[in-house]
Amino acid sequence: AQSVTQPDIHITVSEGASLELRCNYSYGATPYLFWYVQSPGQGLQLLLKYFSGDTLVQGIKGFEAEFKRSQSSFNLRKPSVHWSDAAEYFCAVGLKTSYDKVIFGPGTSLSVIP
């Protein structure tokens, strides 16, 4: 069955430090991969997406993610975290074989220490 796992429920980093959020997926066909961010009480904002081509994708707010097919991973990175990055982050996979339905991971909550 298709699934998305985010091993880290909660991560705390200091402002200015680097960040990596992990994501693994299980899907037999070509994955369409996404990272979303959600601030408390808000909707989803798309950070970046991977459909094909270069496996290192750049997104908004200085985020990037790398697709590694051999590891079924799509980890999100940022070289220097800002206090405003504190939020919930969701990795997701779009299922081409299921009318483009999106399967979300459980999310990783990011706290930033000033």
Added chain:
Amino acid sequence: DAGVTQSPTHLIKTRGQQVTLRCSPKSGHDTVSWYQQALGQGPQFIFQYYEEEERQRGNFPDRFSGHQFPNYSSELNVNALLLGDSALYLCASSLSVGDYNEQFFGPGTRLTVL
């Protein structure tokens, strides 16, 4: 170009009541999907509407039903509300034409069941 819009923004109901949530897709889109995001979880797929019919459904009871109108807008209806139905309900729209059709998410409707 307006994106996906949802109404109302917030809603409070009591157990046993019925509720209707509304979604207008992004201009040019013909497919609407609905997701439920309970507190502290990732969004879960409820169902998808295309050509005014339910095309696929997630693991949700029959209390959850929907409708799509000729102008592609959609409604989500929930009958006999339970406390556990309290959640953020997200609508996503797409255009069913290509190999993979990206879904664009609305801001959501927050439903509180007392």
